[in-house]
Amino acid sequence: MSLLEVRGVMVRFGGVMAIGGVDLDVQAGEVTGLIGPNGAGKTTLFNVISGMQEPTAGSVHVSGVDVTNEAPHRRAKRGLARTFQRLELFSSLTVRDNVRVAAELAALTNIDETVDNLLEKVGVSDLAEQTAGDLPTGSARLVEIARALATGPRLLLLDEPASGLDEAESDRLGVLLHELTADGLGVLLVEHDMSLVMHVCDRIFVLDLGFIIANGTPHEIQHDPKVLHAYLGAPS
């Protein structure tokens, strides 16, 4: 049984088909990549998985439980956490309080310790007392990851976590993802930084115009003619 099973998910906005029937699996302890050109429907799919967008058809299972009709906060209780492509930090709270809110929602026992550890882990301890709204994009992305981790998730959805990070930070993110999956966490990663994706992912799904056009190991994906076509427009 997969940690996350997406089956036949379809989303229509009026007459526009955003996602046309997607099947996707994420295994515990693995980083699964979701790539595709802009407008392919990646963020919409994230919204469906996290409960912010109701699918027109299809289902979402987390650890075998059907969560398709559950509210976002219920899914969070099942171990689902996400970050946002356009940052959604609590901008008037400090960095520490951002992470603390999440830890409190997960009803952890040793909140202060968890928060300190997480800030340390993503490398923003020195920013702990800053107001989140004042952070530059790169640090803000790291705080979002720390905040998502504070809920103690089993499945983490990362929406372009590396955009706005410099090279060192991006490398660090790769290391962090390895550490997290080693602890048994499943990660679904949307990212445009291909070197990061190819480097950290165990399996990659390619989404184009609302359909999964390929899935496989990074090596397979790099040599898939359909993927090349979607990205480069070269004749297949």
Next chain:
Amino acid sequence: MQELLTFTIIGLSTGAIYAVVASGLVVTYTTSGIFNLAHGATGMLAAFTYWQLRFDWDLPAPIALFITLFVLCPLFGIVTERFVMRGLQGTSEVVRLSVTVALFAFMIGLANWIWPSDSSREAFTKFFEGNTVSIGGINISWHKLITFGCAILVAIVLRLLLFRTRMGVAMRAVVDDRALTELNGGRPDRVAMFAWSLSAMLAGLAGILLAGEQQLNIEPLVLLVINAYAAAIIGRLKNLPMTFAGAAVLGLLDAYYLQFSDKSWFPQSIMGFGISGMRASIPTIVLFIALLARPQSRLRAGVVRIREQNKVPAWSTSLLGAVSLIAIVVAISGMLTRSNTLLLLNGFTFAIVALSLVPLTGYAGQMSLAPLTFAGLGAIAMSKLPGDGNLLTLIAAVVIVALVGALVALPAIRLSGIYLALSTAAFAVLVTKLVFNQKQTFMSGNISVPVLDIPFIEINTPRGRLILASIAFSVLGLGVVAIRRSRLGRRLIALKDSPAAAATLGMSLTRTKLAAFAISAGIAACAGALSGDKVSPQQYDFTQSLPIVLLTVVGGVGTVGGALFGGLMLGGNSVLATVVPTLKNVTKILPGTIGVTLGRNPSGAANQIADAYRSLANRWNLLVFAAAGAIVIWILDAQYVISHWAFFIAGVFWILAVTPNLVGIMQATKTRRIIASIYLGIGVIVAISIDWDNAVDSTGKRLIALVLLIALFGVGAQRVAENAPRIHRSSPDVIGLTKDFTDEELDHAERELGVVL
């Protein structure tokens, strides 16, 4: 059958007026994202203006109409957009709504001032009064026909305008993406100006048509907008045909109610409650239903970026503040006359009501337009519950009202932003009409709320009640601080900053909103329950809530200090009105005038002053200077060089106008520094040198002079010291296109693009 047809026509003609008003609302909302609560007030003002031109000055109707609708209304729209609304880009929904509330209050005040109600004034006659036309055996007045014609004309013109003209296309483009329109050479500001002018014209037209039917009265004309809200909400604030259909339904409902309520079978009371307020409540009920029928507001990422920010209050400062507040009140209350004590008591009651908005609006970002309604319910509960005002009664009253607050919020909780705010307004209007105005609740126009009965302490003087109110404010204020510092407080802020993130982290938005509403209702209930006097339903009327909401947002709805500031400001306003009768009219427009300045300072005035003091904290030289100045003023007083009044005024001036500006002045360029310093210096000299005791003959006038002094020299110096022009934050990719970069803009753009650390 004949009768039914007649009423149908009456209903449709009322609906036609609603349609015209509602389409104006839709035009501004879609082009600027601002839901204009003052829209009805605009129509009211236009109707009065038309009356002035047509009936008082006897201009021919076409000329009067032309001047009102095609000169003054567009002008009004342009001024509103340019000087009030334009500053609101990128502020939170709360601030934007408050500014339209301010405009609303301002216009009502203005109308009351210029046209005080006067029964002998010239009647507002219909167009072609007395002329009727018979269609199918039914007589229809020309006025009604004209009303129909106007509505149809408006529909056609709007349709052509939006889809066939350049301006219309530009308007729709701005709705879709403001920044993109700007990049493509469109000018959103001009489009917005046009939209506001158009909207004011539509409001004006509707106001004039309605005044012909209902005569000139401020209240029905203003509340006309509630009916229009209902129609606009049925049209989902963007669909004009649906809006017109909604307006027609409302008009028909009203007419049929009128028809059937005369029938013998029509019930005169339901479960002992009279239904006299029912007809006026229909639009509100429809509004409520239309709001609730809206689909659950969807969670969306990347929506608001809120400009205002408040620090977490520290326990030490909060406790110190609470203790000094009580000490100050105890000290000065001994010196006040009975009437001044009552006025200050009033101010504290307002402050507690304002405090109820801090957790709800300030922390959780949920707008409520009904704080006084909960205060009223608190007063009723306190007087009706057994126990004659002992502490248990108070607790029971608070708990009951808090539960009512949660209950009311329950259906409304699926909504957010303006929809939520409107549903609280609908609730307030309904409670006012159906509960407060009932014989059962307010017998003979008022009820007496027992004074809080504390063992061994007798509180029966106004002074005692004042001290009690200040203690209540302090205790509740500390409670609000405790909330902000708690788990719940962080959740409330999270709810405001990003509902989407909060939900995906596992927070039940519904439960958090319910908690916020219950707490807020409970605090407001205290204000009513502790009034300890005779109260009348007028005190808790919906329209009275608006200035409170407004001044709290002005004072700074995110902080306890802001609530105190807002409440006392409102109290102070009534002080002005009683002490200096000549200023009575000014006080009518004062809250509104203060409110429209919000665009400049979204975090509120108290926060601005507190910020200034905070930045002063680590500059020893300036601190020493500030302290030295205060000591000099004190010595001058102690040595009888200046009078106590001069000491008081100079002292307040020093604390509120000079000290907060010091840092800003030090950072300004040299010329600006010198000018600002001279400015403040003049202010201090004026404060010290005037013979306050003799030249100014009443306390009220002295206080006004003080306010003027601060406004003139304090704010003036601040403006001078302010180097940089205001940052125009449209979008980083637009900055620099139409004008050069400023340092702040570069900074902002780099941050937004993520290229700096």
